[in-house]
Amino acid sequence: MIGLLATFVIQFTHIWDQNEIRTDLQEAVIESASDPKKFKPFDDGIFLLVYTHDGVVLRGNVPDLFPKEAPPSFDAITEVSHQNRSFLYYDAPIQHRPGVQGYIRGVVPMAFLDRKSNSMFFALLFGGILFVTVAAIGGYWIIQRGLKPVRTVTNLAAQISLKRDLSERIENIPESGDTIYQLASTFNHMLSSLEESSNREKRFNSDISHELRTPIAVIQAESDYARQYVASLEEAKESFQNIFVQSKGMADMVSQLLEIARLDSLTNIDKEPVPLSQVAEQLAHTYARLSKEKHLTFTSHIDESIIVYGNQILLQQAMANLLDNAFKFAHTRVHLEVSSGSTIHISVQDDGIGIPPESIPLIWDRLYQVDPSRTSKENKGLGLGLFFVQNVVQLHEGTLQVESTPDVKTTFGFELPIHNNSEI
Template sequence: MSIRLRLALWYGALLALVLGATLAVAFAVHVGTHESDVDASLRGSWEHAVAELDAVGMPMPMPMRLATLTAPTQAASAPTATWLMSPGAAPVVVGDANDAVLSRFDASTVGDGLRDTSVAGGRVRAYAADVPGLQGARLVVAASMSAFDASLGSLGLILAVMGVAGIALAVTGGWAISAGALRPIAKMTETARAIALSRGFARRIEVREDGRDELSELGHTFNHMLASLDDAYRRQQRFVADVSHELRTPLTALQGDLELLARGQLPPAEAAATLAEARQETRRLARLVDDLLVLARADSGPQPFAGKPVPLDEVVMEVFHELRGQAGSRLQVVDLEAGVVLGERDRLKQLVLILTDNALSYTPGGGTVLLSLRCDSSESVLVVEDEGIGISPQTAARAFERFYRGDEAQQLDPAGTGLGLSIAKWIVERHGGSIALGPRAPHGTVVAVRLPAVAQMESKVVATAA
């Protein structure tokens, strides 16, 4: 069942409930008011008849043949009659006693007070009581309710027909109105179907800019989602293209080296150089694949964070000793304070290695790379400074994008993949920190990593373990 039909039926059901209750109350009030008027008229006629009898002033018991009564006032325009009865005497009857319904009414069987009596052809409403001061005398005033009951039946039928017609009209109107209200949803469905078939995430839903209702808000949200999907899809396409390009370069070089070696015609010195080049390309390919695996895990969604207290100063010194052999005096630790962070030791070491290796790769001979670590009760700040080629504001703004490399960086280190800083940013954010990159005066680059101390990190670990 469609939402449109459900809305129309719910609207009709609600209206049926409200309309039914309203008509039922109106019908009951009408019946109650009419019968109250009848009851008041019957009592008034009974009291008037008693007053007439009292005005005669004859001794008691009074002979029934001497009793004189005037015809009672019709109760709510209904045929009405009065019976004065006494044991052993014929009753005195005045009024509309010859009415088709009242003529079948036996006044002697009516109990005291207001009573309803069913007779052939209708219903009789009567008020009966003994006459005060007249021993054995009983006075009954009755009205035929047949015309009123017939009118009630007609009224009930009219109200029922009006109610059904109103509900049908409401359902029809609800069906028509819901079509307009749900039109934006139909457009969303059409757009989503078209996107699924064509993968054209650039499409958007037409939404009124001044719309303030829920459907307009849904349309804006849907367009924002499409924009995000479009951006993600374009990034994925660019990523696949970049990966293909980065893999093709070492694979092509490796294939050429292997073909040369397979011919067996190279002099020993050239064969050794070709083999060394093949090994270098293999290592580059393995490094690229490892980096891609790290980023694939980062994109796969939140992952468990196995954080433990890690002395960050020890990690910095491990990296320093590992790279000091190839860097020599170009790599220096200028300021190292003891600091503990909550994290994954291997990831933190990978972070320091990436930043330090990047700084060494883009710092020509003679320049130095400085490592420093400053710690306090709230955070630990790792700073890596170099005297290399520097970085422009435009390059700094895109430095953490995957496969992005500035022109000078590509010239200085053609073997780079452009994935290191992306991985570094993921590691920092996984540990609840931040990373910033910018130029260093008078030349060079500075990278600052801020990681929360253990006490602060424990409160963030659940939210940042992504």
């Protein structure tokens, strides 16, 4: 691009100078022919000569190699060449000089213009080389400096791939708000998400291994005992009963894990208008009967005609999970409330053992259980119910709530947004 620009500038300047020197030549000759006081033998590259009418030079110096036999040129500027040298010349008759007959000739060697063009060429060449050198060095420095965070990201990604350590982060990136900073921030955020997900999966694998180890061990022990020592039908039935209980627990766990895995993979669900009040009333009727068997007091307050936009099966199962959880740990009473205001609020309250404050952020994790008392034989659970509720609420764009005072009361709930009729 610099070479093309230089060529254009040189050609344009050469043509411009030619036109300008032609004009200057013509003006200088005409002025000298009309006013002898303005005659100068040499001025700004123009040689002026005084000729007699028969071609004898009276004043001025003829440029080297200019052909003396060149005929007069009164009508236009003429270009003449001699021994590889070119000249422009122009003649005008002498006026207002009594007793003098002749003409003024102006001559311009083309070598004068060539020297100007060559000087400009070398100036542009030197300037172009200097500019390209400075631009290359400066551009390389700027690019290296600008791409340093990108190289940091690349090297960090290679280290993570090699070490499999997701705790690494990109540091020392100035908060400039440019694209590089956004790239580094996004990469750090991605690493945090991956690390959290990886840690959660590790805990899940550890927990599920622990949960499955016990029933598998019981089944193996019962089978081995029955194979070697059972001598009567009653003893065999007892062993089969233990095996059945353990295998059923494993089947329930696998079923819930599959359901949760299905929810994890969903980013959207089929939604339709759900008569939430009717769904809640049916659950209240079912759990009212169950409360009599468990000798608990069950109460409910459900607003009428609540319609929510969502998946009826998932919402019903989420509310049932909260009720199951409350019935496991309640001492005397359980309360269900479904109300509508700026949002739709669903809550379940019990007077059970409660949850310590430090455990509340963890209760939504898979297989998490607060303490051994919550996994005692009569309150045996898999630790998947609240995780399921969390996924359902997130798919319905809702928010979760939990409040607990140990041995006083615990309230689990969630709120769902209200959609207008056009959205439904």
